[in-house]
Structures are given as structure tokens and as C-alpha cells.
Amino acid sequence: MGKQYTLEYIKKNSSYIFNLFLFLYFIFGIYLSVNTGISTDEFIEQRNWNLNFETIKYFLKLNSDGYSNLLSYEWKFHGVGFHYFSQIYLILVSLIIKFDQFPKEISMVLLNHSLIFITYFLSGIIARKIVNLLIKDKLFSNIFLIFYLFYPYLLGHGFYNPKDMPFLFAWILSTYLSIKIFLKIYKNEYISFPSIFFIAMSTSFLLSIRISGILIILQYLVTFIITSKFIKKSFYEIVKLYFSKVFLFIFFTLILTFLFYPVFWKNPLLIFDSLNQMRNIQYGVCTLTLGRCMDALNLPSSYIILWLFFKLPLLILIGLVLFPFVEKRIFSLPAQQIIFGSILLTIISIIFLLIFFKVNLYDELRHILFLVPLILILGFSTIYFFSKKLLLFAAFISIFIFMIQNINMYPYQYTWFNSFGNFININNNFEVDYWGVSGRNIAKKINNNAQLLNHKDKCIYVSPKHIIEPFISSDYKCVKSYFSIYPKSDEKYILVKYTRNIRRENPSNCNLIFEESYNLNLFKNNLKMGEVYICN
Numbered sequence: 001m002g003k004q005y006t007l008e009y010i011k012k013n014s015s016y017i018f019n020l021f022l023f024l025y026f027i028f029g030i031y032l033s034v035n036t037g038i039s040t041d042e043f044i045e046q047r048n049w050n051l052n053f054e055t056i057k058y059f060l061k062l063n064s065d066g067y068s069n070l071l072s073y074e075w076k077f078h079g080v081g082f083h084y085f086s087q088i089y090l091i092l093v094s095l096i097i098k099f100d101q102f103p104k105e106i107s108m109v110l111l112n113h114s115l116i117f118i119t120y121f122l123s124g125i126i127a128r129k130i131v132n133l134l135i136k137d138k139l140f141s142n143i144f145l146i147f148y149l150f151y152p153y154l155l156g157h158g159f160y161n162p163k164d165m166p167f168l169f170a171w172i173l174s175t176y177l178s179i180k181i182f183l184k185i186y187k188n189e190y191i192s193f194p195s196i197f198f199i200a201m202s203t204s205f206l207l208s209i210r211i212s213g214i215l216i217i218l219q220y221l222v223t224f225i226i227t228s229k230f231i232k233k234s235f236y237e238i239v240k241l242y243f244s245k246v247f248l249f250i251f252f253t254l255i256l257t258f259l260f261y262p263v264f265w266k267n268p269l270l271i272f273d274s275l276n277q278m279r280n281i282q283y284g285v286c287t288l289t290l291g292r293c294m295d296a297l298n299l300p301s302s303y304i305i306l307w308l309f310f311k312l313p314l315l316i317l318i319g320l321v322l323f324p325f326v327e328k329r330i331f332s333l334p335a336q337q338i339i340f341g342s343i344l345l346t347i348i349s350i351i352f353l354l355i356f357f358k359v360n361l362y363d364e365l366r367h368i369l370f371l372v373p374l375i376l377i378l379g380f381s382t383i384y385f386f387s388k389k390l391l392l393f394a395a396f397i398s399i400f401i402f403m404i405q406n407i408n409m410y411p412y413q414y415t416w417f418n419s420f421g422n423f424i425n426i427n428n429n430f431e432v433d434y435w436g437v438s439g440r441n442i443a444k445k446i447n448n449n450a451q452l453l454n455h456k457d458k459c460i461y462v463s464p465k466h467i468i469e470p471f472i473s474s475d476y477k478c479v480k481s482y483f484s485i486y487p488k489s490d491e492k493y494i495l496v497k498y499t500r501n502i503r504r505e506n507p508s509n510c511n512l513i514f515e516e517s518y519n520l521n522l523f524k525n526n527l528k529m530g531e532v533y534i535c536n
Helices: 002-033 042-059 066-071 081-094 104-135 138-150 152-160 164-186 193-209 211-228 235-241 243-260 270-280 302-311 314-330 334-356 371-386 388-409 419-423 439-448
Strands: 286-289 292-295 459-461 478-480 493-498 510-519 526-535
Touching: 002 104, 002 138, 002 152, 042 066, 042 081, 042 104, 081 104, 081 193, 104 138, 104 152, 104 164, 104 334, 104 371, 138 152, 138 371, 138 388, 152 164, 152 371, 152 388, 164 193, 164 211, 164 334, 164 371, 193 211, 193 243, 211 270, 211 334, 235 243, 286 302, 302 334, 302 419, 314 371, 314 388, 334 371, 371 388, 388 510, 439 493, 439 510, 439 526
Parallel strands: 459 478, 459 493
Antiparallel strands: 286 292, 493 526, 510 526
16 A cells, blocks of 8 residues: 555656646746747738738728738738737737837737747647557656657747747647547547537638648548548448538638638638649749758759758657557557558658649748657657657657757757758758847847947848847947848948858958857857858
């Protein structure tokens, strides 16, 4: 009795300790997220919301041209589903927290980082639930969650990625809800109305962030096909049995998606135009990949594989390699086949479709970031089925290294590379700070640089200027944007470049003042985030 009591006491207290860790991680993560820089995309996202909000006011008869302004906008089909929640969140938070240090618009962007972090945190909680459904081991599911939360690459996106992280959250939530439903179908259990409504809500939220979320239907179809193999009914009987559920799912998904997209309110058929734009988007950007600037409009088939190879943790890559050795063990039970098989085939199918149709992708893996948690689940679970001892050892080593790297890298975690990065010159071979998050740190260093203070009468040129301007001291004369051309040759100015612009040549008579960089690992692999020049 005494030994059993002790074990129960340990388990109970370990649960308290784990929950305390999650609470502290959550609070600390919120704090760090609002103290990062502003990415190049965030003001674009804010403009998208403003145009959609004007459209909402148009339908409420509060203005006369809101809808026409949105309709003429190049990115009118960019979803703003996340913004509905973020605007409510910002209103509530702003009642408690005051950011008097910055203008209101800047404060709202920085506060929104905390909501983005919340979606990342919740995505980890949901991913843990999927792992637990698969391996049915609470201890290792919790280890997976810690591994997930400390994985620098996802954590970096969780601090400030306003589009891809909410999309990732919606995808992993939809995956979990759908798996729960299909497991009920397999067990011949009752599927309630709330279950159908929540999966419809989650799916429509996914579509409202990016219309490419339509790919989740492929995942649902794959899961259904695998599940139907274990049901002793014909295809016709299955469809007939669940026809009302499928109808309700489609109905609520369409209605909710329509409500999330003001651009569709006057003409619902525009949804087909949005799908066509997704397939034929002509936004040309090249992404430096293994020394070659790969054009988004003409990507080689190696693009996705190369980035996954350098961005996935070694533990997960090992897990993927071990899969053939434990395939029979993983697929020994129907529930494991449904969960593991559906996720595996979804990842393979989506990557194949993206490569086959030469879909426009840029900025490394940001557009398929939603696949990364699914890959983590598969790799981690595979090692679990291969050897628990190996997984325990490898996971703790990985988490320890992640912790050191996170301290060393903040706020540049999204530029993380795995250990293979130690064998190449990352600066010359891969895109790094393509978002300009380094702007805040660069601005602080400009403010404190004695040499630059002697030139405070000169304008600071940076593109876009919002990554620097909110954080620059008022001592400086002005901050201006540059794009395809630099300032006039007879003008004296301060030039700021972040990674994507570093590859461009400097105008004449520019002298480097300092670099913004960090050391990726314990090894010498200094990653350059930005440069500051005085140009005469």
C-alpha cells in the first residue's frame, strides 16, 4: 500500500509540476512575443483587414465605396478570418494593457503578437492530444509537447507570423477533430451535433485564413477511406448512414466560410475566382536555397525537400528513416492505421500535388508550415514504436539543445537550421531574415551608436520603413523607404539592410558601421540578420 501511495503521489505532483511549467512558459512566451520586432507582412495584413472592415460597413450602409475598394484590391481574396478574433482580442487586451511607448497602430501590431503566440501554444496542446491518441502514453505525449514548444523554428513563427501560424493552428485543430469523429465512426459510436458544428467551424476558420485550406478536404477523404476499410458495411451503406452528418458539415462550413469573407457577400460565386487565383498566383519572389535563388514561379522539385531536410529536427528525420522498420507495429491496430496512415498519406499527397502543379511557394516553408506539426507527430511516434529508451534519450538531448539555441537566437528563432547547417555557409546558401524582424534590434543599436549619433541630421533609408521607424529615436531627422532604387547619389544618409536586401549591391561611398547577427549553435556559424551603413 505504501509503495502504491508513493507512486500515486509522484504522478499527482508531476502533473502539478508539468502544468506549472506550461503556465510559466505561456506567460513568458506572451512577454517575449510582444517584445520582438515587426515583420514586413504585418502592415499588409492590417491593410487587408481595414479594407474588409470597410466592406462590412458598406453592407451596414455606413459608407458607399467600401466594397468597390476591396474588389479592386489585388489581394482581395486574402482571408481575414483570424482578424475577426484578433480585433476583439485587441479591444479587450487594450483595456488592461497600455503601450504608451508606441503609437496606437504599432501597439496593436505588437499586442497581436501575443494572440499569435496563443495559437502556437494551443497548436502544441492539440498536437499532444493527437500523439496521445496514437501512442496512448501520457508521459511521452507530454515529452512531445515540451519538444514541440521548444522547437525554435516553430516557436519563432509563433512569436509574430500573422498568417501561417493561425493557419497551422486551424489545420491541426481540424485534424484532431476529424480524427475523433472518424474514430467514433470506426467504433460505431454516436456522433453528436456539436461535433459536426465544431469541425465545420474549424474547417471554415481554416478556409477564412487562406482559401488553400480547401486541401483539408483531401485529408478528410483520406481518413474516411482508411476508416471505411474497417467498417463491415458497403460504401453505399456508409454514405446513407452518415448522409445527414455530411450534409450538415457541408452546410455549416459553406455558411461560416461565407460569413468570414466579406468579399463574397455580394457575389458568392467569387469563391471560384479565389480558388483559381490560389492556383495561378503570379507573385514572383526568389528564395535563396542551397546557393541558388529559386524563383517562386518556376520552382524545382527539390525545393520543398531541401528546406525540410535543413529545417526539421534531427530526431524527427531519424524517426522518418526508421519508419520502414516499425511499419507493421504501427499499423497493427485499426486506430493507429486511421491516425498514422491518414496523416502520412496527407503529407505525401499535398507535397506531391504542390510539386506536380508547380505551386507558387516562397520564403522557405512558410506556406506549408501547417505540415510541420504533422511531420513532427509521425517522426516522434515512429521512434516511440521503435524504442522508448532511444526516444527518451534523444528527446531530452534535443530539448536541452533547443533551450540553449532559443536563448541564443531570440528573436530570430524562425531562422533556425538543424545541425546540418554546421556543414555549410548558411549566409551564402539560404534565406535567413526575409521578414526583417531584426529591425527592432537594429534600431536600438542605431539609437545607442555614438558614431551614428553624429549623423542624426541624415535620413535613415530602409525597406519597408515600418520595421525600423517605430523604434528609432526622435533625434534622427527622418526614416524613408527605398525599393528598386537607392536615394540620390548626392544625398548623405544612413542605409539599413536586412538579409533579403543584403544580397543587393550597395550604392557608392557607403561604409559599414555594424552588423546584426547571432551564432546559431555552439559551433562557429554566425548568421547575419542585417547591416547598417553611412553613405556619403
